[in-house]
Amino acid sequence: MKQPIALLLLALAIILPAHAQLLTPAAPASPPLDRIDAVVNDDVILQSELDDAVHSVQQQYANQPGQLPPMDVLRKQVLDRLVLMKLQVQRAQDQGIHISDADVDQAVAGVAQQNKLTPEQLRTEVERNGNSFAAFREQLAEQITVQRLHQSVVRDSVSVTDGEIDNLLSSAAYKGGEVHLSHIQISTPSGADAAAIQASQAKAEQALAAIKGGMDFNAAAIRYSDASDALDGGDLGWRRMDEIPPAFADTVGSMKPGDVSAALRGPTGFHIIKLIGQRQPSQQMVTEFHARQIMIKPSDLVSQAQAEQKAQELYNRIVNKHVDFATVAKEDSKDDTTANAGGDMGWFQQQAWGTTIAQQLDQLKDGEVSKPFQSEAGWHIVQRLGTRQSDLTNQIARDQARQAIGNRKSDQAYDDYLREMRSNAYINILVPELRDTDSQADVATSP
Structure with a gap:
């Protein structure tokens, strides 16, 4: 294996929601005295957990360390994602979602297969890097738990009709082809007041100024974005024009590859979009x-x-x-x-x-x-x-349209669910330097 074990998890064979990230290898036993960095409802995040997660991100960017933000910013970003993971796992447990050993065995086999290893070889590789395989399995179980929670949330709230598919296929947006996008998201808290909205906008303008000053867009996403894909450089991959929120479609439609948008106001905050490429649909x-x-x-x-x-x-x-x-x-x-x-x-x-x-x-x-x-x-x-x-152009088009509509509805439903869950949670960041004054994660909140 030439890649560090942290990268093994990027090839996880199951499809996970974008919000469920930061599956990290466990470090050796925690030091005798382990500080509590954050309280999340009835659970805590220890300093050792945060250190392990930050180390995992550093391993992923070992060949591009310049892409990472300063350590204080990185630790805040990673802590925020750990908090979100804790909240989702807690909610899943409250709903009676449990993961069996067989489920974890299947996930382990998938990770091993994607990395051209047997499960036994994967275990050897995990332990060779000084990590606990039991902790590795536990973190896989958390990922599957969050996936099941996502499924349960959107299962009954998302449906797609043939009429919606017909409308989409006849729309100008669908005929506009596909675009490859990256984005930076600066979220506003649920129920944010004018001051919080202004602070988010100021941070978005700061990120935009850094890009105009020569900072690579991916590096800016890692540094400024609070989206779940920030540590991946904000890459959204290829998307059809109809998959883009209507509030942004007109802006993207007028851009050329390489262009970066202004800071756009959306329902959940401010967004900066970069158009990387375009392509037209072809016969299938x-x-x-x-x-x-x-x-x-x-x-x-x-x-x-x-x-x-x-x-x-x-x-x-x-x-x-x-x-x-x-x-x-x-x-x-x-x-x-x-x-x-x-x-x-x-x-x-x-x-x-x-x-x-x-x-x-x-x-x-x-x-x-x-x-x-x-x-x-x-x-x-x-x-x-x-x-x-x-x-099969028409059949594939209908299948893709159904999936696109379903994904868009699912993403919005789960985003709303996470915002509501977080706004009603008790979150207390105990370490002053880990608090973000632009974020909801730096204060204790309760239902």
């Missing part, structure tokens, strides 16, 4: 496969070895004795979705039935039958029947 042609399969599942009565042997016998009947594939599938396949249709899987995109089957399809010619192979579901025999190029 995909290769589809037509195939059929036979699957033999291991069970309490059928061992893996017996399932493999049965699959080999069926393969010999089809290839050597020329028994009809469909007949064998109807009689012997244990796949409930295809057996009655003679194993016919219909037309599908290559990955639709999983990576293992997709790899086999790549190696077959039309009409050819694969040798038995194993997947997580059991043993398979696949016959590739044909391929075709399909124009």
Whole structure:
């Protein structure tokens, strides 16, 4: 491994909400006397926790240390994210959200796979860097907990209708293509008064002045932004124009790559946007496969070895004795979705039935039958029947529009949820130098 273990977690296989960040490797045992830096409701954040999290960020930027803000600013930013994590985990626990060992095992396997390691090798790498693997698993569990909380919050509050999709697809914003954006967000507290709004605006103008003075935009985002992606340089990635909040769409639409916007007022604060690139939507042609399969599942009565042997016998009947594939599938396949249709899987995109089957399809010619192979579901025999190029532009467009609308609603719903949760929480930053006078995190608040 050439990367520090902190970077392993950036490849976490599950999709987490943007607010759930700062999964950090644990440091060795805390010193005998450990200061309390912050109180968050009935929990605390220790100095050692903050030190570990700051060290993790420094590891991530080991090759670009100049991108990080001064240490006092970095510690405030990291503490703010630790506070937010504590609040989310507490709320999830209050709602009865619990994570099993199996859930954590799956997450560990995902991290290992993304870094081309086995779970055992991952554990060795974690411990080689002087970290506790038990703490590593505990922090993964926190990340999954926050993901489940996010899902529970938006599940019942977000829906997308066909009418909304139709309106989006016919809008000028959708036809405007895609843009690659970075942003700086200076939030205003929930229920902020005029003085707090003015302070946030002044900070946004300070960030804008620094950029105009030559500071790299990513570095400015790390230094000034309080968005959850600040430590990633504020990169929002590629987004379709319809995914941009309407309040900012007109501004972005008039920008050229490389332009930086003024400080824009939004519902949650002030934003500075940089347009990195633009591209137009293109026709979506995909290769589809037509195939059929036979699957033999291991069970309490059928061992893996017996399932493999049965699959080999069926393969010999089809290839050597020329028994009809469909007949064998109807009689012997244990796949409930295809057996009655003679194993016919219909037309599908290559990955639709999983990576293992997709790899086999790549190696077959039309009409050819694969040798038995194993997947997580059991043993398979696949016959590739044909391929075709399909124009899925409209279908993909509708799927993307549905996802975009859902994501936008989900983000807004969860942002509102976090702001309400934080405004009703008791947060007390005990260390004066960690307090931010422009932030809600520097004072004790209570419901």
